[in-house]
Amino acid sequence: MSASRVAAHERQYFDDAHETLEPGALRALQLERLQRVVARAYERSAAYRDLCRAAGVVPNHICTLDDVRRLPFLEKAALRDAYPAGLRTCGLDEIIEVHSTSGTTGKPTPIWATRGDMDAWAERNARTMWMVGLRPGDLLQNCFGYGLPTSIGLQYGAQHAGIGVVPAGIGRHELLIDLIVDLGVTAVCTTPSYGLFLADKALERGIDLPRDSRLRVGVFGAEPWPESGRERLAAALGVDAFNEYGMGEFLGPGMAAECPVKRGMHVWSDHLLVECVDPETLEPVGDGERGELVWTSLTSESMAMIRYRSRDISSLTWEPCPCGRTHPRIGRITGRSDDALSIGGLIVFPSQIEEVLVRFDEFANNFCMVVELVDNLDRLTVQAEVRDLAGLTAEAREALARRIAAGVKTGVGVTPRVELSDPFSLPRMTSGQGKTACHRVDDRRPC
Numbered sequence: 465m466s467a468s469r470v471a472a473h474e475r476q477y478f479d480d481a482h483e484t485l486e487p488g489a490l491r492a493l494q495l496e497r498l499q500r501v502v503a504r505a506y507e508r509s510a511a512y513r514d515l516c517r518a519a520g521v522v523p524n525h526i527c528t529l530d531d532v533r534r535l536p537f538l539e540k541a542a543l544r545d546a547y548p549a550g551l552r553t554c555g556l557d558e559i560i561e562v563h564s565t566s567g568t569t570g571k572p573t574p575i576w577a578t579r580g581d582m583d584a585w586a587e588r589n590a591r592t593m594w595m596v597g598l599r600p601g602d603l604l605q606n607c608f609g610y611g612l613p614t615s616i617g618l619q620y621g622a623q624h625a626g627i628g629v630v631p632a633g634i635g636r637h638e639l640l641i642d643l644i645v646d647l648g649v650t651a652v653c654t655t656p657s658y659g660l661f662l663a664d665k666a667l668e669r670g671i672d673l674p675r676d677s678r679l680r681v682g683v684f685g686a687e688p689w690p691e692s693g694r695e696r697l698a699a700a701l702g703v704d705a706f707n708e709y710g711m712g713e714f715l716g717p718g719m720a721a722e723c724p725v726k727r728g729m730h731v732w733s734d735h736l737l738v739e740c741v742d743p744e745t746l747e748p749v750g751d752g753e754r755g756e757l758v759w760t761s762l763t764s765e766s767m768a769m770i771r772y773r774s775r776d777i778s779s780l781t782w783e784p785c786p787c788g789r790t791h792p793r794i795g796r797i798t799g800r801s802d803d804a805l806s807i808g809g810l811i812v813f814p815s816q817i818e819e820v821l822v823r824f825d826e827f828a829n830n831f832c833m834v835v836e837l838v839d840n841l842d843r844l845t846v847q848a849e850v851r852d853l854a855g856l857t858a859e860a861r862e863a864l865a866r867r868i869a870a871g872v873k874t875g876v877g878v879t880p881r882v883e884l885s886d887p888f889s890l891p892r893m894t895s896g897q898g899k900t901a902c903h904r905v906d907d908r909r910p911c
């Protein structure tokens with residue numbers, strides 16, 4: 465190995481010029497990029513121009529970073545209305561890849577990407593991989609799903625940093641476990657629940673992953689996990705566990721991740737501008753205070769993703785981090801500003817379950833969702849009130865439950881257990897509940 469190769473291998477940051485950019489310079493770069501991306505979006509996307517006009521703002525109004533607040537919020541509904549390409553800011557001849565959101569609240573939104581966008585995505589994920597301690601010679605097994613939506617950015621990022629990847633995906637858990645052990649996989653990325661599931665399945669075969677594999681790093685995302693989960697993941701898989709954050713609307717993983725200090729996730733802020741706002745007033749909250757994250761892509765060449773309301777509740781701080789990276793940090797996602805639930809990594813709204821149920825004549829208008837952690841996997845039970853339940857034979861009940869489960873699977877993507885009950889047997893809405901305290905949801909998972 466040459467001297468320069470050794471030096472490259474041992475450096476602390478993947479891109480120290482950007483990762484440790486002095487905060488004033490980082491903000492100046494953000495402003496310059498914000499002005500450019502807003503001007504581009506205004507010029508090239510009629511849908512975005514309409515949003516700006518309705519808000520009475522033109523690109524020239526953006527003179528400081530605080531002026532971002534003059535720009536309209538981008539709501540999920542606006543993304544849907546712009547289907548399929550209303551927010552695209554480049555020609556189709558520049559697009560080299562298309563991904564999509566999960567589409568749990570309607571048709572999935574295609575997320576377009578140019579070569580520049582793909583390079584930036586790989587760069588952001590490469591920084592993350594380096595930050596969690598991976599180096600050439602490591603082997604990363606990606607146990608997130610491939611397809612639409614996708615976590616393939618993790619693979620691109622690792623490869624950009626010279627780290628080998630096993631694109632294993634999910635399912636066929638016996639094979640996944642064999643690959644980890646037999647190939648000498650040193651790192652895994654997946655959802656926390658799937659990570660624990662794999663560890664359990666390995667133990668059932670007498671394989672103790674901390675003892676029998678070379679695993680040492682785990683990158684976990686796509687569903688919120690509590691701090692208490694870190695030790696469980698560490699013990700079950702034999703890894704140093706890191707939290708990672710991404711959204712399908714911004715291609716996916718590679719937006720923010722933990723450094724070894726593990727006090728929040730650094731947001732790659734030369735590419736992304738994040739605000740934290742009060743979800744009611746939409747005014748910014750103070751440093752470190754709880755609020756909803758609002759995201760702007762500062763470098764997207766292909767889409768106007770400007771001030772997108774994530775609905776994710778977290779916090780944001782510019783406090784210096786002992787790791788030396790100057791990029792601000794977001795805290796754990798502690799909830800959603802609407803009533804969405806994350807089940808097995810999929811966002812599920814009670815309204816979606818209702819949409820399925822109301823198609824059944826037998827349904828008596830009230831239902832409840834129970835979410836539990838069983839064998840380290842999320843389990844959804846839909847309890848539905850059924851008219852004249854007593855009049856149904858056992859076979860008829862079973863058939864109805866099966867049809868409902870199939871409907872939910874088709875509509876939502878999650879296969880639930882279904883329990884039928886008599887009318888007026890389930891809890892109903894009472895006054896005085898907060899907007900987010902949903903009477904239809906009984907979330908029994910530890911947090």
Ligand SMILES: [Zn+2]
Pocket residue numbers: 723724725730785786787788789
């Ligand atoms: Zn740090």
